[in-house]
Amino acid sequence: MLSGSVISVISGKGGVGKSTVSANLAVALRRMGMNVALIDFDIYGSSIPSMMNISHGPKSMNNKIIPVESHGVKIMSMGFIVQNNDPVVWRGPMLGKVIDQFINEVIWGELDYVVIDMPPGTGDVAMDVNRLIPSSHQILVTTPHPTASHVAERAGKMAFQNNHKILGIVENMSFFQPPNLDIKYYLFGRGGSEQLATKLGTNLIAQMPIFEPKEDDFEPSIFRKGSLLFDKYTDLAKIVDESMA
Ligand SMILES: Nc1ncnc2c1ncn2[C@@H]1O[C@H](COP(=O)(O)OP(=O)(O)O)[C@@H](O)[C@H]1O
Ligand SMILES: [Mg+2]
DSSP states (O other), X not given: OOXXXXXXXXXXXXXXXXXXXXXXXXXXXXXTTOOEEEEEOOSSSOOHHHHTTOOSOOEEETTEEEOEEETTEEEEEGGGTSGGGOOXXXXXXXXXXXXXXXXXXXXXXXXXXXXXXXXXXXXXXXXXXXXXSOSOXXXXXXOSSHHHHHHHHHHHHHHHXXXXXXXXXXXXXOOBOOTTOOOOBOXXXXXXXXXXXXXXXXXXXXXXXXXXXOTTOSOXXXXXXXSHHHHHHHHHHHHHHHHHO
């Protein structure tokens, strides 16, 4: 069984940074001393194993699954089931079973937080997860682009329909700031997320800048101490923890 507070990270569409936000939020909560699980339910776009540099799947013990640990976070991912990056065709019941297994047949131990990387949009998986986890706190990820925030609005409205609470909006890829320069370039526009927050009656809780991955970094999506994004995620984890208290 799952203990702890569930934070689902949702978005209207793929590619806006949902997995990046999920992974870094989970790692930042862990740094605060919390016991944290990260569940990646994004079947078609599962990317947590590669982001967290995980090359092996989970082990099992007495018919129970032992989650994989990385950065001190306990992880289960749809990517562990899909081998070799093969494309998958999931049928409804099978999918529901896997989701149920991740929640009920994994030895999670005592948890403070469960961060869930949800599939984008409002499809089948989202509905299955809603059924098994009826009330969670949700973080809505969007880019500042007006089209992205328009699509995100649908995901936000679904959260309300399902009695989830929207913790806030995380705007990702907000701006680019060249190193050591005091200029910000708003490459994807500005203002979409503030409007979205007003429409959904929630707050914009973070604006994450665009980063440029280094070529020799094997884990470029997990931000290290000394980077601006490391500090931004530390702040986000504090905001999340305070609003759950
Ligand atoms: N703030 C950012 N700056 C630059 N690239 C980013 C940022 N956030 C995410 N990315 C990159 O954009 C791509 C999509 O991000 P990802 O977290 O996988 O999105 P999603 O899970 O919503 O599909 C990835 O290659 C990721 O490394
Ligand atoms: Mg993803």
